[in-house]
Amino acid sequence: MSEPSREDIVLDRIEAFRRRRPRLLEEAVNSAHGAGGKASAALIDAVFLEAFRNDTLAPMADGALLPLPSGERLAFSTDSFVVKPLRFPGGSIGHLAVHGTVNDVAMMGGIPQWISAAFVLEEGFPIAELREIVADMAEAAAAAGVQIVTGDTKVVNKGAADGVYISTAGVGVVPAGVELGADKVQPGDKVIVSGRIGDHGIAVMLARGELGITADVESDTAPLGELVQVLLAAAPNTRWLRDPTRGGVATVCNELAKTSELHVSLDEAALPVQNAVNGACEILGIDALYVANEGKFVAVVPAAETDAALAALRAHPLGEKAAVIGEIREEPPGIVIINTVFGGTRIVDMLVGDPLPRIC
Amino acid sequence: MKFVDEYRDPAAARMAIAEITALGGDDHLKFMEVCGGHTHTIYKHGIENVLPESIELVHGPGCPVCVIPMGRVDDGIAIAETPGVIFTSFGDMMRVPGSNGNLLEAKARGADVRMVYSPLDALRIARDNPDRQVVFFAIGFETTAPSTAVTLLKAREAGIMNFSVFGNHVLIVPPLRAILDSPDLRLNGFIGPGHVSTVIGNRPYRFVPAEYGLPLVTAGFEPLDILQAIVMLLRQIREGRCEVENQYARAVRDEGNLKALSILREVFEVRPHFEWRGLGFISQSALKLTEAFAPWDAELRYSVPGVRVADPKACQCGEVLKGVIKPWDCKVFGTACTPETPIGTCMVSSEGACAAYYNYGRFTKATRIPVRSA
Numbered sequence: 022m023s024e025p026s027r028e029d030i031v032l033d034r035i036e037a038f039r040r041r042r043p044r045l046l047e048e049a050v051n052s053a054h055g056a057g058g059k060a061s062a063a064l065i066d067a068v069f070l071e072a073f074r075n076d077t078l079a080p081m082a083d084g085a086l087l088p089l090p091s092g093e094r095l096a097f098s099t100d101s102f103v104v105k106p107l108r109f110p111g112g113s114i115g116h117l118a119v120h121g122t123v124n125d126v127a128m129m130g131g132i133p134q135w136i137s138a139a140f141v142l143e144e145g146f147p148i149a150e151l152r153e154i155v156a157d158m159a160e161a162a163a164a165a166g167v168q169i170v171t172g173d174t175k176v177v178n179k180g181a182a183d184g185v186y187i188s189t190a191g192v193g194v195v196p197a198g199v200e201l202g203a204d205k206v207q208p209g210d211k212v213i214v215s216g217r218i219g220d221h222g223i224a225v226m227l228a229r230g231e232l233g234i235t236a237d238v239e240s241d242t243a244p245l246g247e248l249v250q251v252l253l254a255a256a257p258n259t260r261w262l263r264d265p266t267r268g269g270v271a272t273v274c275n276e277l278a279k280t281s282e283l284h285v286s287l288d289e290a291a292l293p294v295q296n297a298v299n300g301a302c303e304i305l306g307i308d309a310l311y312v313a314n315e316g317k318f319v320a321v322v323p324a325a326e327t328d329a330a331l332a333a334l335r336a337h338p339l340g341e342k343a344a345v346i347g348e349i350r351e352e353p354p355g356i357v358i359i360n361t362v363f364g365g366t367r368i369v370d371m372l373v374g375d376p377l378p379r380i381c
Numbered sequence: 382m383k384f385v386d387e388y389r390d391p392a393a394a395r396m397a398i399a400e401i402t403a404l405g406g407d408d409h410l411k412f413m414e415v416c417g418g419h420t421h422t423i424y425k426h427g428i429e430n431v432l433p434e435s436i437e438l439v440h441g442p443g444c445p446v447c448v449i450p451m452g453r454v455d456d457g458i459a460i461a462e463t464p465g466v467i468f469t470s471f472g473d474m475m476r477v478p479g480s481n482g483n484l485l486e487a488k489a490r491g492a493d494v495r496m497v498y499s500p501l502d503a504l505r506i507a508r509d510n511p512d513r514q515v516v517f518f519a520i521g522f523e524t525t526a527p528s529t530a531v532t533l534l535k536a537r538e539a540g541i542m543n544f545s546v547f548g549n550h551v552l553i554v555p556p557l558r559a560i561l562d563s564p565d566l567r568l569n570g571f572i573g574p575g576h577v578s579t580v581i582g583n584r585p586y587r588f589v590p591a592e593y594g595l596p597l598v599t600a601g602f603e604p605l606d607i608l609q610a611i612v613m614l615l616r617q618i619r620e621g622r623c624e625v626e627n628q629y630a631r632a633v634r635d636e637g638n639l640k641a642l643s644i645l646r647e648v649f650e651v652r653p654h655f656e657w658r659g660l661g662f663i664s665q666s667a668l669k670l671t672e673a674f675a676p677w678d679a680e681l682r683y684s685v686p687g688v689r690v691a692d693p694k695a696c697q698c699g700e701v702l703k704g705v706i707k708p709w710d711c712k713v714f715g716t717a718c719t720p721e722t723p724i725g726t727c728m729v730s731s732e733g734a735c736a737a738y739y740n741y742g743r744f745t746k747a748t749r750i751p752v753r754s755a
Contacts, residue, residue: 031709035739038715046721051489363604364391365427368741373476
């Protein structure tokens, strides 16, 4: 094949350009900056990381790993919750606030123990509704084995917030011997997802009632602390863990590919997606790989420990549908490719912002 | 999802690919898929990776979002920023750049921009907010135009006067003709649009074989549909035939959807000319609201800049669309024009030929299956 060299020159230029740090071009924040994709990464990089840069923040994981003078390590994470509607099939903002926080600590390998909760309330918000949300939080905390130990309350003028926002932080101790990180990932490792994907995002989208479609889909919101310990017991050399919330499995796999400088190869046929979610995605023109989850993790485990990991996960009620969805390879580095059911391949890129429905 | 699985069967795909490989021979053949929905299927299922190297797919101008010129986006944003207006739009229009940003940025500046799935949702918003003006950004080919038309009929019937439509509906045949008229065209056939054809039927494409001597096969949107259409194109070429064929018979009738067509005629008339991003002005290529619907015509109700914003001179989208040059031949490709800062049509949509090449080029080049090379 006598390929003109201009193609190679252009490809090299693109490659160099893509390796550069994300650029923040906008002058004002827009919704894409909160969607967990490229725009979010650009904002975090250009604004927050630029100002706060330090060694603990540098790995940009779900939380921070803090070494204590005793030699133990603390996993510390923070999150905020602005979901609309406040209540959706399978849960509420109260459940989410606890699960989201607990799960970020769990993804660091920590055993979640304590969380904080700060409330921003809009004038006029019904106390009865607040009570329900708080009851959900108490219930979720009890089920997750964590205590809500400190908090804060602020009230803003009507119109300055949308009902209630909840801000949390969580801490937990990381057991000795647990070593997780993208730098531990090696070619040949397997990628596992702990269950069916896309349920939460679709449940919330449908609950907004704007789409005129109904489907029997419930949010998967659940605390993952116990399931992570089950995994770590069965596969003690687990390399990496992440919960695919905003941006879904596609986004966390991209983050993995970029930070590990390895290739993530996914198998479309192996993705556990329930029919109703698949159908809703097909109608809306979005891809389940990019839809949020609130009770799932993506793990990278060594090939030798994969069977044990899968068996252990499937024996737990939250991991029944766990599956190996791909593997880590050396080439081509930094990108995620999915092998389609159809026998083709496509790159699974990071989205710029929210997945926007297609019209045709 | 039983009903789609049968159109995604890997075993059937392998058979179709074997047939394509055999029929294709050593000739390098270029087929254009006109419709953006086909382009999406081709990328989503990795169809280019399973085709022999001798068959090249050229991604045509049928992405309804990316053919909207910058000036019209600017006009839409101007309406959106009019005090009291709720501006409604399909989701994929939100990030299409005008000369000064996109609708998402207008929303961030304070405009009330809402995403809808159907113009009927926009009408519902108008009914629920009688003290606000609700404008629907109508885009798309004959595929989406009937739903806009039905919405306008309902608005008139219910006397909803705080609703209007910013009409940008376009027609599929004129750009097809524009592409065919270009002297440097290098195509061997067309995969005809599917959804559009459910409305207009197959007859309007007869000029393609008759006047330009190229075969056209209307196709469905599942991966097997596309492969089947390629098989049908190749058979025509090998058998020396040149005609319009219908692979998508389960949805497309020769005469189209007569009811939809009559509604279109009632609500819309053809504009004398309309600008297409990347293709320039094409006469009689778009629709506007008829006089009877003037009260619901946002173009008459709002003063918009209406300024034509020229495509940057260096942009060669037209040539890429016509299959004359490759994305990397374009002077601004990968420098001034990137997916983050797109200049032309082909970079705006993630399915545009340039955006796809920008994102997947190195990978595609590395993994292209040289089925026919010795």
